[in-house]
Amino acid sequence: MECQDYGLKRDTERNNLNLNPLQRGGVLPVEARKALYEFSDGYSACDYCAGRLDEISKPDIKGFIDDLATFINIDHARTVHGAREGKFAVMHSLCKPGDTIVIDGNAHYTTHVAAERAGLNMVEVPNTDYPNYEIRPEGYKEVLDDLNDNGEDISLVLLTHVDGNYGNLTDSSSIGKIAHDTGVPLLLNCAYSMGRLPIDAKKLKADFVVGSGHKSMAASGPIGVLGLKDEWADTVLQRSDRHAVKELEMLGCTSRGAPIASLMASLPFVIERLKKWDEEVNSTRKFVDTMERMKGVTQLGIKPTEHDLVRFETPLFDNIAENHPRRGFFLYEELKKRNIVGIKRGQTKWFKCSIYGFSKEQKDYIGESFVNIVNKYLDM
Numbered sequence: 158m159e160c161q162d163y164g165l166k167r168d169t170e171r172n173n174l175n176l177n178p179l180q181r182g183g184v185l186p187v188e189a190r191k192a193l194y195e196f197s198d199g200y201s202a203c204d205y206c207a208g209r210l211d212e213i214s215k216p217d218i219k220g221f222i223d224d225l226a227t228f229i230n231i232d233h234a235r236t237v238h239g240a241r242e243g244k245f246a247v248m249h250s251l252c253k254p255g256d257t258i259v260i261d262g263n264a265h266y267t268t269h270v271a272a273e274r275a276g277l278n279m280v281e282v283p284n285t286d287y288p289n290y291e292i293r294p295e296g297y298k299e300v301l302d303d304l305n306d307n308g309e310d311i312s313l314v315l316l317t318h319v320d321g322n323y324g325n326l327t328d329s330s331s332i333g334k335i336a337h338d339t340g341v342p343l344l345l346n347c348a349y350s351m352g353r354l355p356i357d358a359k360k361l362k363a364d365f366v367v368g369s370g371h372k373s374m375a376a377s378g379p380i381g382v383l384g385l386k387d388e389w390a391d392t393v394l395q396r397s398d399r400h401a402v403k404e405l406e407m408l409g410c411t412s413r414g415a416p417i418a419s420l421m422a423s424l425p426f427v428i429e430r431l432k433k434w435d436e437e438v439n440s441t442r443k444f445v446d447t448m449e450r451m452k453g454v455t456q457l458g459i460k461p462t463e464h465d466l467v468r469f470e471t472p473l474f475d476n477i478a479e480n481h482p483r484r485g486f487f488l489y490e491e492l493k494k495r496n497i498v499g500i501k502r503g504q505t506k507w508f509k510c511s512i513y514g515f516s517k518e519q520k521d522y523i524g525e526s527f528v529n530i531v532n533k534y535l536d537m
């Protein structure tokens with residue numbers, strides 16, 4: 158058998174400004190790139206393992222896991238392979254197949270597939286629809302009260318802290334209180350928040366939190382963070398009968414090399430960058446202003462935005478596309494000429510983007526580039 162080279166060359170980030178929100182928070186600092194290299198071999202985290210990954214002291218995974226728990230202000234932390242694996246571990250250990258859970262209408266698909274895999278029924282709290290698509294605490298109260306009135310047992314309430322469609326930041330502490338008032342724990346999905354903005358699980362009234370290293374914590378991944386309150390430790394961190402030290406939901410050990418090394422190396426960088434979150438939100442708001450000054454571009458979701466992920470409705474670009482020889486591809490191609498990528502090819506009716514983590518000059522350049530592209534066609 159002969160293999161080809163599989164096209165593994167990638168210079169996207171070296172040569173372009175990438176606006177794909179999925180990728181903005183996962184860019185590695187130099188320290189993490191070095192750690193990634195040192196730990197690139199398989200099982201490289203396991204040189205000094207005595208049976209439990211989270212208790213290894215060289216490298217100091219134990220100290221790191223303790224720091225992670227402090228970082229999000231919760232009793233216990235573990236690394237998992239992603240936010241989705243964290244959600245599944247909670248659902249699988251807490252609920253039985255056939256149980257009902259309550260989730261938000263902006264939940265990520267990974268919430269749905271984790272729940273499906275665990276055999277759970279999902280009841281959705283709807284968003285407020287166009288144009289804000291907000292998830293409100295009253296919605297959770299209504300749904301939970303209705304289910305209670307029908308005598309339905311709810312085993313878990315899940316909330317997407319910041320959703321990936323509109324970048325809406327939700328009111329976790331109010332929703333946590335509503336869940337607790339009906340005796341149900343809250344799982345907070347922080348894939349788009351942990352590592353970008355400060356997370357205090359106690360203040361947010363979350364019993365469980367999950368984060369995503371490759372989404373928002375400047376890690377190569379795949380890696381996620383699972384945090385839980387002590388009262389749930391016996392359930393979620395239950396040990397194997399046959400292998401006394403191994404935790405079942407972790408399948409013994411989770412990240413065993415490069416992914417955890419990159420997350421560990423990035424933590425100090427991430428702690429520093431949280432301090433600049435307000436600046437990030439302000440520059441995103443400024444960018445939205447620049448975009449909305451063009452007639453036919455409107456930001457959807459909560460306004461003014463409270464997150465770097467923004468979704469625009471863009472009839473302006475769609476109109477240009479209609480008369481353009483390259484049709485819908487014009488926007489992608491015009492941006493690419495300016496070394497800006499990350500908006501899907503062919504998409505002009507709406508798009509999501511983020512300028513998180515760029516320098517002020519780069520952010521200004523991105524806003525100006527959109528304006529210049531539009532001016533070019535309006536003058537024609």
Ligand SMILES: *Cc1c(COP(=O)(O)O)cnc(C)c1O
Pocket residue numbers: 238239240241242264265267268317319320321346348349368369370371372380381
């Ligand atoms: C990206 C994303 C996820 C998936 O995160 P993984 O770490 O890749 O599992 C889950 N939820 C939300 C809201 C996301 O945006």
